[in-house]
Amino acid sequence: MSTTNQNSLLRFTTAGSVDDGKSTLIGRLLYDSKSIFEDQLEAVENSSRKKGLENADLSLLTDGLRAEREQGITIDVAYRYFATPRRKFIIADTPGHVQYTRNMVTGASTADLAIILIDARHGLVEQTHRHSFIASLLGIKHLVVCVNKMDLVDFNEDAYQTITSAFRNFSSRLDIPDIKFIPISALLGDNVVEASAKMPWYEGGTLLSHLEEVHVGSDRNLQDCRFPIQYVIRPQTDEARDFRGYAGRIASGVFKVGDEVVALPSGMQSSVKEIFVGADAVERAFPPQSVTITLESDIDLSRGDMLVRENNQPQSLQEIDAQLCWMGEEGLNPGVRYIVRHGTTEVKSMIREVLYKVDINTLHRNEDDKQVGMNDIARVRLRTASPLLADDYRRNRTTGSFILIDPGTNLTVAAGFVS
Amino acid sequence: MTQDYQLDHLDELEAESMFVLREVAAQFERPAILFSGGKDSIVVTHLAAKAFAPARIPMPLVHIDTGHNFLETLEFRDALAERLGVQLVVGSVQATIDAGRVREETGAQASRNRLQTTTLLDTIEEGKYDACIGGARRDEEKARAKERFFSHRDDFGQWDPKHQRPELWNLFNGNHMPGEHFRVFPLNNWTELDIWNYITREKIALPSLYFAHDRKCVVRDGVILAHSEHLPHRDGETPEMMRVRFRTLGDLTITGAIASDADTLEKITAEVAATRITERGGRVDDKRSETSMEDRKKEGYF
Numbered sequence: 001m002s003t004t005n006q007n008s009l010l011r012f013t014t015a016g017s018v019d020d021g022k023s024t025l026i027g028r029l030l031y032d033s034k035s036i037f038e039d040q041l042e043a044v045e046n047s048s049r050k051k052g053l054e055n056a057d058l059s060l061l062t063d064g065l066r067a068e069r070e071q072g073i074t075i076d077v078a079y080r081y082f083a084t085p086r087r088k089f090i091i092a093d094t095p096g097h098v099q100y101t102r103n104m105v106t107g108a109s110t111a112d113l114a115i116i117l118i119d120a121r122h123g124l125v126e127q128t129h130r131h132s133f134i135a136s137l138l139g140i141k142h143l144v145v146c147v148n149k150m151d152l153v154d155f156n157e158d159a160y161q162t163i164t165s166a167f168r169n170f171s172s173r174l175d176i177p178d179i180k181f182i183p184i185s186a187l188l189g190d191n192v193v194e195a196s197a198k199m200p201w202y203e204g205g206t207l208l209s210h211l212e213e214v215h216v217g218s219d220r221n222l223q224d225c226r227f228p229i230q231y232v233i234r235p236q237t238d239e240a241r242d243f244r245g246y247a248g249r250i251a252s253g254v255f256k257v258g259d260e261v262v263a264l265p266s267g268m269q270s271s272v273k274e275i276f277v278g279a280d281a282v283e284r285a286f287p288p289q290s291v292t293i294t295l296e297s298d299i300d301l302s303r304g305d306m307l308v309r310e311n312n313q314p315q316s317l318q319e320i321d322a323q324l325c326w327m328g329e330e331g332l333n334p335g336v337r338y339i340v341r342h343g344t345t346e347v348k349s350m351i352r353e354v355l356y357k358v359d360i361n362t363l364h365r366n367e368d369d370k371q372v373g374m375n376d377i378a379r380v381r382l383r384t385a386s387p388l389l390a391d392d393y394r395r396n397r398t399t400g401s402f403i404l405i406d407p408g409t410n411l412t413v414a415a416g417f418v419s
Numbered sequence: 420m421t422q423d424y425q426l427d428h429l430d431e432l433e434a435e436s437m438f439v440l441r442e443v444a445a446q447f448e449r450p451a452i453l454f455s456g457g458k459d460s461i462v463v464t465h466l467a468a469k470a471f472a473p474a475r476i477p478m479p480l481v482h483i484d485t486g487h488n489f490l491e492t493l494e495f496r497d498a499l500a501e502r503l504g505v506q507l508v509v510g511s512v513q514a515t516i517d518a519g520r521v522r523e524e525t526g527a528q529a530s531r532n533r534l535q536t537t538t539l540l541d542t543i544e545e546g547k548y549d550a551c552i553g554g555a556r557r558d559e560e561k562a563r564a565k566e567r568f569f570s571h572r573d574d575f576g577q578w579d580p581k582h583q584r585p586e587l588w589n590l591f592n593g594n595h596m597p598g599e600h601f602r603v604f605p606l607n608n609w610t611e612l613d614i615w616n617y618i619t620r621e622k623i624a625l626p627s628l629y630f631a632h633d634r635k636c637v638v639r640d641g642v643i644l645a646h647s648e649h650l651p652h653r654d655g656e657t658p659e660m661m662r663v664r665f666r667t668l669g670d671l672t673i674t675g676a677i678a679s680d681a682d683t684l685e686k687i688t689a690e691v692a693a694t695r696i697t698e699r700g701g702r703v704d705d706k707r708s709e710t711s712m713e714d715r716k717k718e719g720y721f
Contacts, residue, residue, distance in 0.1 A: 009428035235474035278469030290437035
């Protein structure tokens with residue numbers, strides 16, 4: 001591991017529409033952290049002028065597809081990168097309008113933190129509820145609520161406090177342990193990278209300093225040892241004739257050389273002989289490392305099997321209750337045998353029952369309408385052709401998540417959460 | 420070694436890329452690594468060697484030779500394949516031209532950049548490759564910012580950016596019909612600076628072109644191009660000796676050099692960290708129009 005470059009990675013997601021200042025905020029973060037290059041800025045300024053705009057339209061930085069530039073919309077999740085001397089950041093920037101749920105779920109699935117923007121003039125709106133609920137559904141542990149456009153309410157503290165207490169009321173229904181509020185003006189830069197001189201009543205840090213400092217390491221599950229086998233390495237060369245290594249990424253827990261392990265589904269026992277990162281032997285491995293593990297005894301495992309500890313095993317489920325976020329253009333069809341891709345396994349399934357749909361703006365359950373279409377969130381019961389080694393999504397984002405694939409089109413049609 | 424079970428960002432990127440490479444080997448019948456000879460595809464090859472150690476990389480390196488490559492690139496390519504014991508497959512643009520499949524561009528902006536796509540798709544079809552791993556990164560160019568790790572191509576090799584499969588968590592859906600293939604981008608989340616820091620940390624060998632050296636160049640429309648037999652001179656152009664290095668390696672005729680004294684990895688990394696122009700800022704091929712990368716990608720370009 002490097003000793004020269006000890007800064008960590010933070011993946012976060014931003015959601016919102018053009019009007020709430022999201023593009024301006026991201027542009028501000030990139031620009032003030034000097035992550036926009038001169039030729040990029042020049043290209044954006046030229047395009048903005050061609051469109052008759054006075055200021056550079058920073059959304060043009062990543063709205064790079066022809067259709068997006070022509071129609072002035074964002075079609076898809078865009079990934080942007082910036083770094084400070086303290087941390088590297090990956091932003092999954094999701095559009096707020098068409099296909100909003102599908103895109104936000106996709107962007108949030110790999111994020112540690114979500115930024116929600118609220119317009120200080122309007123307070124909480126439907127979109128605020130929707131974005132917060134999706135962040136909670138996806139198991140994001142850190143939320144930053146930016147009350148934006150403070151310049152348009154004269155940097156007034158009461159306006160800010162009214163919004164934060166309304167959000168606190170609403171968020172008691174969510175499952176997000178860390179919620180942080182910051183009053184900002186993305187347009188003028190107040191409290192984004194530089195502290196604001198106009199809001200002396202706010203004693204917290206800026207958005208960037210919070211992003212640099214927020215601790216996400218403890219969000220990783222280090223208790224439950226789960227190693228889904230991804231690929232079997234058998235060199236069959238003269239030097240390594242008998243080598244049989246199990247390659248994969250640690251989903252959770254810490255594996256050490258010498259640990260007693262159980263291979264599932266067979267239940268055979270062995271112990272960890274060696275752990276490699278590339279060609280280098282290491283003593284232990286933890287998430288999200290990609291390693292190769294060899295075992296003391298000569299047991300034959302394959303892709304889809306899992307190494308765990310005897311006293312801490314996942315559930316073996318064939319009847320699964322799960323939330324689905326539907327993403328396919330065609331709605332859920334109970335007659336189709338969707339393929340479940342879970343970890344490193346793929347298995348056929350049948351959707352036995354749609355229990356209810358969730359209204360994503362109010363969180364109300366709807367048990368009367370069971371037609372599930374694109375952007376719907378539904379609770380279903382499904383049956384798989386063979387058991388899945390799964391944990392509750394709340395406890396394990398890797399072994400608790402799956403996707404559904406339409407066997408006719410090969411398209412990914414839903415994201416699933418075991419619960 | 421960290422005590423608190425935290426990885427630094429290069430370790431985390433490495434782990435992600437190794438996961439993607441292994442997923443390709445597991446999900447596809449005939450994967451290949453598209454090897455350009457540039458630093459990104461060299462890093463992909465290095466990551467593949469790590470992902471499958473101590474076994475050999477279980478897929479060939481496929482190189483599309485435009486006939487306008489730097490000699491240093493070709494020598495480096497052959498030596499690397501030999502050292503890793505990996506099969507090398509070369510698709511030749513000259514052969515595609517000779518067979519009449521494409522017509523050489525003429526005129527002042529002529530290059531073989533776009534012609535490569537036909538050779539690439541022919542080579543993929545001949546080799547029956549169902550997954551082609553490339554070294555592209557999302558931070559490189561705006562049309563790439565929305566690229567998936569597993570990017571679907573139809574049976575004409577075309578990309579449909581508006582109908583991409585959503586990619587959730589690390590669950591990559593490589594399911595496809597016969598004749599279709601995937602492009603896979605393990606370096607999606609890396610930036611240029613990450614690449615240089617990683618090359619320095621892992622002591623990865625690179626072609627000498629990346630380091631500052633003296634070379635005969637011509638300056639055309641503000642871009643420094645290497646003087647060679649493949650670059651016809653325009654009126655008034657005289658090659659002069661300059662101290663330069665290359666930030667990306669494409670064809671001789673389109674890859675701009677930068678004036679630089681950086682002749683070690685440390686100096687290059689420092690220079691990259693301080694620079695205010697993107698690395699493709701010197702690529703004539705990207706400047707043809709605002710969406711020239713998207714247009715080429717839709718046709719099946721890298």
